Amino acid sequence: MAKLNPSFWVISITLLSIQFKGSLGSASTNEAYVTLLYGDEFLLGVRVLGKSIRDTGSHKDMVVLVSDGVSDYSKKLLMADGWKVEKISLLANPNQVHPKRFWGVYTKLKIFNMTAYKKVVYLDADTIVVKNIEDLFKCSKFCANLKHSERLNSGVMVVEPSAALFDDMVKQVKTLSSYTGGDQGFLNSYYPDFPNARVFDPSLSPEAVKARPVPKMERLSTLYNADVGLYMLANKWMVDDSKLHIIHYTLGPLKPWDWWTAWLVKPVEAWHSIRVGLEESLPGTGGGKTPNDEFIVKLLFLLPLCGFLFCLYRSIKGRDFLSSLCRNSVCNQIRHLYYKVRSNGTLGYSGVSTLSTMNSNYQLHTGAHSKVPQYLGAVSVVVCFAAVLTSIGVSFMIVPRQILPWTGLILIYEWTFTIFFLLYGGFLLLVYQYGKKVAVQTGSPSSQTESSLDDSGKGHQRVDASCDFTALYYGLGMVFLAFAAISLPYMLGVTALFLSRLGLMIAVAMVLVSFMTYASEHLAVRWFLKSLEDRDTTRTKSICFLC
Known part of the structure; x- marks a missing residue:
């Protein structure tokens, strides 16, 4: 492209300036x-x-x-x-x-x-x-x-x-x-x-100002341009914050209207305290909201809840969910502990029956464990963390940026967990289907497994609930640690971002990573073993863990 003559810039800008001057004639x-x-x-x-x-x-x-x-x-x-x-x-x-x-x-x-x-x-x-x-x-x-x-x-x-x-x-x-x-x-x-x-001194008397020559320029103190970037370095203002006049949010891409900035930069609280006071100048604009963002927020909030209720409905409709819950989850373990204490260390009949069934299941699982692919655990870990990264990325893409901090955090958690459980649940479903295919090809003795379980009067309900509630326990553990990574610094009153707060977040995140590594490997193996036991059954695992 040919280089433009400097005179072109002068003429163009001069014409624009003439147009601009005429537009400001209505000053009050x-x-x-x-x-x-x-x-x-x-x-x-x-x-x-x-x-x-x-x-x-x-x-x-x-x-x-x-x-x-x-x-x-x-x-x-x-x-x-x-x-x-x-x-x-x-x-x-x-x-x-x-x-x-x-x-x-x-x-x-x-x-x-x-x-x-x-x-x-x-x-x-x-x-x-x-x-x-x-x-x-x-x-x-x-x-x-x-x-x-x-x-x-x-x-x-x-x-x-x-x-x-x-x-x-x-x-x-x-x-x-x-x-x-x-x-x-x-x-x-x-x-x-x-x-x-x-330096500009507004406290000078009019007489003192007149006595001095009028300067061509003056410097404003930090009070009139308090740089948030400098605040972050020391976790405090370098001047008395009660005397500040203007706060400038100079943190590159981190702008105060992005909901996540409020969770990283403490001075953004002052910005949001003004934002929430914005009047509804046009319909739906009160508090800095927009009608479009409000519609998206409501939609994003309701969709995962509707999906959860649908899965819950399928669970209740497909089997006696409540009785299964009481027989095969925490309720059963509490009842087992109750009988143990009541008999001074001697298990009651129900406890012995439960223990014998667990031992029988362990022996069967040990025999079937040789059929588990050696690479399954490693693949499951990789898929798990890939699902996490994908879920976080998609969540940040679909959640509006300029919503309130708490709203943004809740939606990010809600959609990250929803997308993760869909992706990783889909992987476990593939593992289950692959295991059934292997069982058919190798002639795994599923009938023996079923008959031994039928002797206890529970049949497939016990095994299904075991897998389902194991997934539920691991899922709740991930949710708890994920919330702790963000909320723990605030609960402990930690405000320094670059040292204390980030350090605490990283520490909890490392615990979460370790927990997810173990859980993802363990869940894949359990789903594969369950598929061997279900070789001759018509029941198909759903992508919903409880469906």
Whole structure:
């Protein structure tokens, strides 16, 4: 592609600036808060930002500059929230090598051309105001916060719009380097002396301000741009958190509106406390919700429950489930223990019968164990963990990102377990069918097994329940450990992410991995042995463990 002449950029940007200036003629105050919205993904962030500004008592204009990627519904919602919506065209990034997400970030320079206002305070969509910031309008011509490596951060800025200043920036867009490949790097090059600027002090008296020459730029303290990324390093703010004015969620892809971020980053709690207070500006938008997400959440919540109830119905319809439950599960073991204690260590008749049946089953299983493929346990472990990874991945794909933290966590658990049990249950069903095929080919003595079990008066009910409830016990163990991995740090009050919390999560996760390794190997062998015993029966195992 032919290289574009630099004059092309100047002419194009100048024409866009003329169009842009005319669009802001309806200012109701001479000072305003402004933010940018490139697409609907950041819509909730802008809504929460606006709510945080209004909660501090400000009545100045709130202007959101929206690009073509923002839907009409989002614009309507923002206007209902009290934002002045101004449509703009994106300024293409002149740097030929830049991150994809930086394509239109130079559009932020257009705030320097908002000449309908005397002064504007720019705030990124991933910021919130926790304390009144009206003092920022006292700041001089250009103000920003100095971050690490003596670089200014463009997430919070105070700007005196000027057509001449904007035109000068436009002329230098192609020539000044940008260390980030975006607007922030350009502004650092455009204001090379910014690290030497004095710190803005809003407590100065008007007389003291007049006595000093007006600076061309001033530095904002950390109180006006508190970086959550720095909080995470020390698990605390480096300043008195009661004096913070603006919190900036600078954690790369971890944005506060993603439900999982609240479980990793403690300061996100402040963001959600504002989010839940959002009014229902349009139907179904209260608390930061959307009608579409609400429908999906209800659907995702009900589908697994309906599936479980269907399996439970089949279990009850197919056999005397309740009596089987009492005869062959925990109830039987409790009754066995009761007789043992009652007879001072001597088992009652029922206990002896149960024990003899267990010994008989053990001998039969020992004989059949030679037919179990050597690779079955290893294959089962691999399939188990592949099912886990697949379940987690699919769950994160189908659960909406911008729902409330507790809702997101519950849905992720619900769908991860549902998909896992379907996948791994399907594998056990294949093992069962394969075992029956092997039994038919080798002529396994299933009749002997059945007759010995019939002597106890239980027949297949005992063996079926043994397999079913073994799977149930292992499943409940996995569920318990999976919940413990996330909830234990919160129950113990652990807040440090990179050391204590992650360390505790990893420790519980390792226990879960060990448990799943043992359980998956053991279940596959049990299902294979059960298939040998059921060679001549017509009953077919269902993918539901209890069906």
